[in-house]
């Protein structure tokens with residue numbers, strides 16, 4: 584598996600280092616095509632990184648931010664990844680960014696996924712930056728072990744899209760970008776923190792079964808070599 588490891592002494596140092604690298608990716612995209620796109624993860628890990636990034640000087644009005652995955656809950660739900668984004672990233676200079684939510688009020692989660700897919704396709708591909716996280720079960724985005732649509736989600740032959748996912752470990756039904764929409768980001772990062780996540784990463788790197796640990800798809804088959812950002 585090919586990847587670059589960036590190990591930091593502390594979580595604040597990681598947040599600063601990753602934010603600076605993301606600024607570089609966004610600036611380069613704006614310079615090249617006048618706009619930039621970034622898809623970020625939810626969960627607890629990205630909070631400090633979001634706080635640092637929100638204060639960076641970027642032409643944020645030219646940036647569209649979306650989520651790699653979302654719970655099928657409205658944006659005011661405490662478990663919404665969108666709420667995390669609104670609270671920790673969409674403030675200060677970054678408040679000028681455009682946001683593309685994955686959750687939409689719709690008759691069904693499938694309808695919401697179709698709306699999110701159409702909106703994302705209008706952005707153009709690939710993403711300029713994708714920041715993935717990882718759960719202790721080896722999931723990333725909403726590619727959960729045992730997920731009802733895991734095989735389709737990881738199939739690079741299928742089109743870029745937002746799809747639905749249900750899994751025992753996922754809690755609510757989920758919306759997630761397909762691996763085909765994420766793997767070729769111009770900058771592809773995996774952001775993990777702590778000894779437990781490092782042990783999960785080491786286990787993932789030592790094996791090949793993507794059904795057991797879907798993060799292996801990212802580490803083994805991404806068109807873009809992933810940059811792993813880790814701090815104890």
Ligand SMILES: O=C1O[C@H](COP(=O)(O)O)[C@@H](O)[C@H](O)[C@H]1O
Pocket residue numbers: 623624625626627628629651652653654664715716717718719723724725
């Ligand atoms: O369910 C999710 O979890 C992962 C990891 O979250 P963390 O709390 O362990 O940092 C996250 O990457 C994903 O976006 C989120 O929906």
